[in-house]
Amino acid sequence: MTNAAEFRSFAADLLAWMDAVGEGNNVADRFPTLAWRLFGLQSECVSPLRDLCRARGIARDALRDWRDIPVVPTRAFKEFSITSLSPDQQTAEFRSSQTTGRDFSRCSHDPESLALYERSALTWFRVAQGLRPGDRRRVLVLTPPKAEAPHSSLVHMFDLICRAHGDEGSAFLSAGDSTGAWVLAAEAAWAALREAAAGSTPVLLLGTAFSFVHLLEGRPTGQPPVRLPTGSFVLETGGYKGRSRELPKSDLHAALGKALGLAPQCVRTEYGMCELSSQAYDTFRGDPPAGPRVFRFPPWARAVVVSPETGREVADGESGLLRVYDLANVRSVLAIETEDLAVRCGAGFELLGRAARAEPRGCSLMPAAT
Amino acid sequence: MQLPQYFLADLPDRAAVTPAVVTEACLSLKSNRRQFLRERNTDSMVAAIAAVAEDWLDPDNPFRRLALAEGPSALGFSRETLSAGLDAFFRTLTAENLRALLTQDLGNNQRLERLSPAEGETYPRQLAFAQGPPLVAHITAGRLPNPVLTSMVHGLLLRSAQFVKCATGTALLPRLFAHSLREVEAKLGACLEIAEWPGACHDLTDALIAQADCVTAMGSDETIAAIRRRVPWNTRFLGYGHRVSVGYVAVEAMSAFTLPKVVAACAQDVIAWDQLGCLSPHAIYVETGNRQTPHRFAELLAAELDRLEGICPRGRLSLDEAASIAARRGFYEIRAAHSGDTALWRSEGSTAWTVVYENDPRFHPSCLNRFVYVKAVAGVEQALEGLDSLRGQVSTVGLSASGLTEQRLAQRFAAWGVTRICPLGRMQEPPLTWRHDGRPSLADLVTWTDWEPGGRG
Numbered sequence: 001m002t003n004a005a006e007f008r009s010f011a012a013d014l015l016a017w018m019d020a021v022g023e024g025n026n027v028a029d030r031f032p033t034l035a036w037r038l039f040g041l042q043s044e045c046v047s048p049l050r051d052l053c054r055a056r057g058i059a060r061d062a063l064r065d066w067r068d069i070p071v072v073p074t075r076a077f078k079e080f081s082i083t084s085l086s087p088d089q090q091t092a093e094f095r096s097s098q099t100t101g102r103d104f105s106r107c108s109h110d111p112e113s114l115a116l117y118e119r120s121a122l123t124w125f126r127v128a129q130g131l132r133p134g135d136r137r138r139v140l141v142l143t144p145p146k147a148e149a150p151h152s153s154l155v156h157m158f159d160l161i162c163r164a165h166g167d168e169g170s171a172f173l174s175a176g177d178s179t180g181a182w183v184l185a186a187e188a189a190w191a192a193l194r195e196a197a198a199g200s201t202p203v204l205l206l207g208t209a210f211s212f213v214h215l216l217e218g219r220p221t222g223q224p225p226v227r228l229p230t231g232s233f234v235l236e237t238g239g240y241k242g243r244s245r246e247l248p249k250s251d252l253h254a255a256l257g258k259a260l261g262l263a264p265q266c267v268r269t270e271y272g273m274c275e276l277s278s279q280a281y282d283t284f285r286g287d288p289p290a291g292p293r294v295f296r297f298p299p300w301a302r303a304v305v306v307s308p309e310t311g312r313e314v315a316d317g318e319s320g321l322l323r324v325y326d327l328a329n330v331r332s333v334l335a336i337e338t339e340d341l342a343v344r345c346g347a348g349f350e351l352l353g354r355a356a357r358a359e360p361r362g363c364s365l366m367p368a369a370t
Numbered sequence: 371m372q373l374p375q376y377f378l379a380d381l382p383d384r385a386a387v388t389p390a391v392v393t394e395a396c397l398s399l400k401s402n403r404r405q406f407l408r409e410r411n412t413d414s415m416v417a418a419i420a421a422v423a424e425d426w427l428d429p430d431n432p433f434r435r436l437a438l439a440e441g442p443s444a445l446g447f448s449r450e451t452l453s454a455g456l457d458a459f460f461r462t463l464t465a466e467n468l469r470a471l472l473t474q475d476l477g478n479n480q481r482l483e484r485l486s487p488a489e490g491e492t493y494p495r496q497l498a499f500a501q502g503p504p505l506v507a508h509i510t511a512g513r514l515p516n517p518v519l520t521s522m523v524h525g526l527l528l529r530s531a532q533f534v535k536c537a538t539g540t541a542l543l544p545r546l547f548a549h550s551l552r553e554v555e556a557k558l559g560a561c562l563e564i565a566e567w568p569g570a571c572h573d574l575t576d577a578l579i580a581q582a583d584c585v586t587a588m589g590s591d592e593t594i595a596a597i598r599r600r601v602p603w604n605t606r607f608l609g610y611g612h613r614v615s616v617g618y619v620a621v622e623a624m625s626a627f628t629l630p631k632v633v634a635a636c637a638q639d640v641i642a643w644d645q646l647g648c649l650s651p652h653a654i655y656v657e658t659g660n661r662q663t664p665h666r667f668a669e670l671l672a673a674e675l676d677r678l679e680g681i682c683p684r685g686r687l688s689l690d691e692a693a694s695i696a697a698r699r700g701f702y703e704i705r706a707a708h709s710g711d712t713a714l715w716r717s718e719g720s721t722a723w724t725v726v727y728e729n730d731p732r733f734h735p736s737c738l739n740r741f742v743y744v745k746a747v748a749g750v751e752q753a754l755e756g757l758d759s760l761r762g763q764v765s766t767v768g769l770s771a772s773g774l775t776e777q778r779l780a781q782r783f784a785a786w787g788v789t790r791i792c793p794l795g796r797m798q799e800p801p802l803t804w805r806h807d808g809r810p811s812l813a814d815l816v817t818w819t820d821w822e823p824g825g826r827g
Contacts (some may be wrong), residue, residue, distance in 0.1 A: 048707070051707035052707040071700065073701050076700070308689065308697075308717070308721060319698070337696075339697050341689055
């Protein structure tokens with residue numbers, strides 16, 4: 001079998017597993033088997049990974065555990081082409097949101113890997129959020145539409161959700177300005193929310209943390225409070241990225257719940273990045289929810305929290321650096337080391353935030369502000 | 371040993387520190403200074419400081435013992451690193467060195483007592499008298515004690531009362547130093563205050579600044595700018611912001627005979643204070659052209675850091691600090707696997723030390739904690755090009771060269787704007803006469819009176 005054929009056959013097996021999970025069937029865990037198969041292919045066909053394995057003297061058969069599969073740090077996506085696709089096979093490119101200069105990650109897709117990405121994203125979104133195919137919602141998205149943000153994996157996913165579940169009143173409520181920044185049409189957004197509140201179709205309000213800050217800041221004064229229909233929820237994703245005031249997430253979520261008449265468990269969060277093809281959603285304990293938000297990936301992606309000192313998985317309840325093993329990353333690499341710190345919570349994780357990117361500063365390592 | 375509750379930082383209840391308490395402490399400091407310090411002569415101050423410093427070198431000194439017992443958990447340095455750092459610091463605090471500093475900065479070490487000519491002038495045309503500010507407020511940052519302790523020594527020499535405001539969790543060593551002074555001379559202790567509060571407590575900082583005649587501040591450039599905005603225009607302000615340092619090894623230091631010594635000296639600079647000082651090297655520029663290559667230098671440096679880890683281990687890191695080392699290692703490993711222009715050596719099973727070799731002169735700040743870059747260059751001009759984005763921010767170059775080459779390189783770095791050049795291996799041990807960030811230390815603090823005598827006209 002050629003490599004292309006092997007990738008295709010792998011993708012077909014993974015799709016079958018995703019579909020079984022999506023349909024709620026109780027299926028055996030195929031993760032270890034599929035991880036080995038995919039690593040075998042990627043370590044041959046993705047040159048930075050191939051070089052890494054050669055430099056470490058890794059023979060695939062010598063590895064005992066899928067956790068031993070070499071991880072590629074997200075930072076490497078900024079410098080290297082981490083893909084098994086040749087340039088002429090690449091039909092789509094997702095980029096990380098730091099679009100200043102050349103300092104962004106790129107992840108390439110061909111039609112097949114993009115289809116897999118979409119199936120992974122949509123299937124787990126439905127399972128995690130309790131939607132069935134065919135369910136219609138008023139999907140209001142606080143990002144620009146796909147045409148104005150062609151390299152955003154997030155917008156691609158929101159577009160997917162909107163097409164699969166949006167009713168005729170669904171809309172994208174930001175526009176990209178000339179610098180590529182996303183500008184929210186706050187007035188239109190509140191008008192759309194008020195209109196939705198008057199109806200009975202539940203609302204899915206999707207956006208980034210900074211777009212929600214812009215939404216709250218742009219709330220017209222003197223209007224009666226908005227109370228979204230039963231079954232509505234907010235999905236917040238990503239950080240502030242310096243594009244808005246940075247308030248603690250718990251404050252943001254509380255403010256959103258209050259502004260939209262939603263219970264705390266209806267303000268939810270997603271964890272994802274352009275280097276991954278699967279997303280994690282937070283789950284809730286108790287009603288009203290108590291304790292930290294615990295994120296879970298679909299069964300075909302695994303979060304592993306490792307000690308940065310030893311590189312080994314930490315014990316339950318301990319914190320470390322988050323690695324994600326994502327089988328839907330068929331054409332790049334399945335094992336990614338993020339720069340996020342997390343606490344291991346069973347098979348899920350609690351997010352602590354991004355490890356300090358700022359360079360420590362000599363004698364002023366600890367700023368006087370602490 | 372239990373310290374008596376003498377300074378604000380000794381109090382178990384931090385909430386006891388209010389703006390009124392800070393103001394009251396400042397007023398007492400000024401009054402104590404008038405009573406105890408103003409009439410002291412320079413010689414007695416020099417003798418007192420030198421005696422306390424000598425005590426600190428004694429392994430049985432209870433303050434030193436306490437520093438070594440509590441320092442590792444409070445400050446995150448290993449006992450060995452602390453011990454070596456304290457020795458290096460207190461060794462320089464001799465009476466001779468203190469007098470040399472006074473002469474260098476004030477022209478004559480009598481000038482704090484009376485109108486005097488510059489040293490060596492027999493028929494002076496001008497006499498001068500210098501007075502320190504009545505109350506200096508030091509706003510400090512970071513876990514490294516040297517900058518704070520040095521500032522305290524400067525204030526003592528000038529007979530200023532001093533209020534040292536430490537960043538949260540960093541007061542241990544200034545406190546112990548102040549207690550050791552107080553034990554030798556209670557009156558000196560009465561002119562010092564040590565306190566700790568978060569930078570966000572502006573009401574406390576403002577109360578302090580309102581009483582101070584001079585404010586010194588250390589920290590990030592943003593922190594300095596923020597403090598500066600709070601200081602009245604007619605209060606003297608001295609800010610020490612972000613600086614970096616590098617090493618430079620000339621090709622002649624790369625012979626098979628000299629190389630091990632140069633590498634050992636370089637490793638000392640990397641491990642001192644776990645590389646966290648402004649004077650610690652982020653990168654070592656190594657000239658090519660010898661059979662011993664910069665790559666070989668990096669390899670030997672890695673071996674030396676590994677050996678030293680057994681003798682003088684690095685301190686424990688926070689999750690954040692360890693994660694930033696792990697993330698960089700992951701990235702450089704991929705780059706090294708891809709190209710021979712990069713190579714990586716690292717401690718096994720820990721983040722204790724990391725050496726990254728790069729055949730690229732562009733400077734990239736290290737994440738420190740014993741993570742060092744070795745960069746191959748054809749010569750000094752290439753290194754300076756690589757450092758161009760940091761012009762004006764390079765504190766120290768640790769230089770390994772000899773004879774005329776050393777002189778030529780030192781002159782080149784000086785002209786480019788480096789403010790201190792020293793031998794590799796001594797980067798973290800500046801002499802007392804070192805001009806911090808290129809500024810005089812005592813001379814920046816005093817106010818002069820000049821007298822042009824008319825008697826001989």
